[in-house]
Amino acid sequence: MAYTIHEVVSYLEQVAPAAYQESYDNAQLITGNPQAEITGILCTLDATEAVVQEAKDLGCNLIVAHHPIVFKGLKSLTGRDYVERTIILAIKHDIAIYAIHTNLDHVAHGVNKKICDKLGLNNTKILAPKKATLSKLVTFSPIHATENVLQALFDAGAGEIGEYSSCSFLVEGKGTFTPSSQATPYIGSPGKAHEENETRIEVLFPNHLEKQIIQALKKAHPYEEVAYYLQRLENENQEVGAGMVGELNEVLNEEEFLLHLKKSMNLQVVKHTRLLEGPVKKIAVCGGAGIFLLSQAKKSGAQFFITSDVKYHEFFDAENQIVICDIGHYESEIYTKELLADILSQKFTNIALYLTKVVTNPITYI
Incomplete structure (x- = not known):
């Protein structure tokens, strides 16, 4: 099975979400066509000219590096320094460079x-756990649909706290509503007040998953109009x-x-x-x-x-x-290249993975 660069990047950003990088960072796909099929991956701490040449010699068209080769905006590509020369060489040989930096520093398995x-x-x-990376969702479901709604939220990434998954808080109560004459209610009748035994569902989720959590909620919930509340939390996230x-x-x-x-x-x-x-x-x-x-x-x-x-x-x-x-x-950080190879090998068993043999350390000792 052939994989694209986009598929590899998407997987890595599930492991270490880009949202967890520092504001100054540039953890992302820096060069390359996301839709290109992978021919091989070279894992490295730094992307340098020598590493790009090594990737070419190995037949790899994707370099996964910890340090971004580009931190600041480039206004020209003339080869005047090692950054520009590295980028030029990568583009010339159609080699993608992806950086996974402070986001990989900040995850508990990084x-x-x-x-x-x-x-x-x-x-x-x-x-030093980060604060303000979590949100709380509160929603209400008819009791008979609670299990389906809850499972959809869990599948979308909600309810994970440390080593525990499927975490939620549930309370049964009574919901009231009156559908308008233009509504097509799942239960109740237009123009008539209705009471329904419902479950109040509360779950936590990482902020960056908000869009997919809400999409999952609306898809799984039987009501025409889904009532929910979102709250940003100041809690420390023990996993980030x-x-x-x-x-x-x-x-x-x-x-x-x-x-x-x-x-x-x-x-x-x-x-x-x-x-x-x-x-x-x-x-x-x-x-x-x-x-x-x-x-x-x-x-x-x-x-x-x-x-x-x-x-x-x-x-x-x-x-x-x-x-x-x-x-x-x-x-x-040199063993980060081993970490990257381990992460990738868990998902992409049929892609050639290499650890760079280039010593990119700019410092020598005598």
């Missing part, structure tokens, strides 16, 4: 979970947010943990604040530049905070309360 898995952390949870925290299988001392960190993440060097001479059990992580989460890492009770791109003066903010480890941006 980049930070991959880091936790590499470190062998258990009992993981989002370090920045960073992650988890626990080691056993307590280590600080030197043991640093050796474990270097081995698990294949690191040449670790920059860190002074050790605190205490036991190590809880670890906070954030792939890429994550020092903005330091206060949350401290509040979580973590003994170490693993991230990258920490500035000199930001190391002082450890305040002898936590050990900050800067392991490098590339090093913290």
Whole structure:
């Protein structure tokens, strides 16, 4: 079975909805025809000229990258820098580039979970859950149709809370209405007041699913006019947010943990604040530049905070309360390409999937 680029992108955006990306980000299909059939997919952290050439040599016409090659608007394509040269090369060889960036950072099964898995952390949870990503739907159904309406809402993505699905709140009551002479009511008669035993249905859903939730409701509901209310919630969404925290299988001392960190993440060097001479059990992580989460890492009770791109003066903010480890941006996120391949292989079993062999790290160590 042949798949199109659009089908692959749609699946990835079910896994990590584009709505969860930061406002500055550019997680989307950057080059390529969405309707083109897939010949192969190359997974990478960065899309560079060398990666595009590698895709061409492998016969792949889709590159799935974590970092977007284009962050700012391009006003010309003259090949004056590596961004323009990469885009020109991709277009020349009809290779699509899709970026799945901060949206993949922000889902519970995303980049930070991959880091936790590499470190062998258990009992993981989002370090800084996002607020205002959920809505509540309240609607009313005749009792005999409640099961069908509820199932339609669940199938559309409502009622999922963490590891629980099909979550709802139901209350039976009495609904009243008077159809006009122009109405064609499902129950009752035009011009006559009617009372009906109904179920009040309440479900939560992610904001970005609103359109399909309402469509499912109206399709499944038997009434000519469907009464419903939508409410945006300020609740924290425990499945969406920045960073992650988890626990080691056993307590280590600080030197043991640093050796474990270097081995698990294949690191040449670790920059860190002074050790605190205490036991190590809880670890906070954030792939890429994550020092903005330091206060949350401290509040979580973590003994170490693993991230990258920490500035000199930001190391002082450890305040002898936590050990900050800067392991490098590339090093913290390189295993994202494995994560992408794992995600894609669960759905597209007959597409050739490759992990890039190009080292895109712009930093070298001696």
